[in-house]
Amino acid sequence: MCTRVLWQADGQPVLVGRNMDWKQTLHTNLWVLPRGAQRSGAAEADPNPLRWTARYGSVAALAYDQASTDGINEAGLGAQLLWLAESDFGPREPHRPGLSAALWAQYLLDTCATVAEAVAATEGYQVLGQNDPHAGTFSTVHLVLDDAGGDSAVIEILAGRPVIHHGPQYTVVTNSPPFEEQLEHQRQFAGLGGDRPLPGGTAPEDRFVRAAYYLARLPRPETPAEGYASLLSVLRNAAQPAGTPDPERPNVSMTRWRTLADLTNRIYAFESSFRPDIVWTTLDAVDFDHCARLDLTQPGLVGDVTTLYRPAAEPDFQLA
Structure with missing residues (x-):
């Protein structure tokens, strides 16, 4: 599920884009999530849910109006949640505050202004894996972060502990295998350190190589x-x-939508694979004192939709 690419050309804004690939519709809508919101990171039955107050407002793409999968905040921090089959969240450790995967990206958008802050916060919680009742799949994900300074981080949970690659050089992320293996794999290809021809398949490692190759040549x-x-x-x-080229692997599925964020100028664009027009939100013109929602199924959406969000109750994040 997904490809993420980070790019900053000399003298130009920091840009980040992602494809959302999934085996079924995610019923995605865009949300304004306000500063000051009180949130809990786990179900009330959890022995130690992480609790926080949002310091920053954000605009996020929510799957099923229940899980933040992608977004940016008013400080210029971006977060993208991607599939990783090898993720292993480990058994629940009650002494560590619990954070549902559905809120992992949102927690960092709520509380951090930079990638460095988000990385420093990693040891302060335990990510809790969960079942996706809509897809009938256990959600094994990793998190990618980027900011207006061009910094980047990839956070994987392997054997119950975070494995972090932190630095602006980490510009491309896809899915399996884990990130260190992806980096090693790409070095085999022409233009990236090796002599193998550029791959054209749909596998995550093929997409990783192609994105890295073409990004370097923009x-x-x-x-x-x-x-x-x-x-x-x-x-x-x-x-x-x-179509669905590999029904057994949800990370090898059609692209449902893509986003492009200008982290420097705080502009967040969304493009559906099922509609011809791109829409975008200008965060500097958003009222981050109130929650609002943009229904992406309504007809006629095109261009700047900042004024088209409508007041909404806080989303019911999927915590169990």
Whole structure:
């Protein structure tokens, strides 16, 4: 599920984009999640749920209106939740505050302004895996972070403990195998350190190599708009066509939607695979004192939709 690409050309904004690949519709809508919100990271039956107050407002894409899968906050921090079959959250350790995977990205968007802050917070909670009742799948995910300074981090939970790759050089992320193996694998290909021809398949390791190869060859854009188009060209090259090529692996599924965030200027764009038009939200014009929702199924959405969000109750995050 998914491909994430981070890019900053010389003198241009920091841009990050992701494809969301999944085996079924996610009924995704966009949400304004306000500063000041009180949140709990686990079900009330949990012995030690993580609790916090949001310091930053954010705009996020929620699956089923229950799980933050992608978003950016008003400080310019971005978070993307991707599938990783090898994730192993380990047994519950009650002395560690519990944080549902459905709120993992949101917790960091709520409380951190930079990747460095988010990485430093990692030991302060235990990520709790959970079943996705909509897909009938246990959610094994990893988290990718990026910020307006161009920093990046990939956080995997393997054998119950976080494994972190932190640094601006980590620009491309897909799914299996774990990230260290992906880095080693890409070195076998022409233009990336080896001599094997560029792969064209749908597997996560193939998408990783293609995205890294084409990202490294993007020309410097003259304008931010040209930069947006250039990064979208890489994301579309790594996208999955309609259909389900491998029903047993949800990370090898069609691309449902993609996002592109300008972390410097705090603009968050969304493109559905089922609609012809891109929409975007300008965070500097958002009222982050109140919760709001944009129904992406309504007809006629195109361009800047910042004023089209409607007041909404806080989402019912899936915590168990």
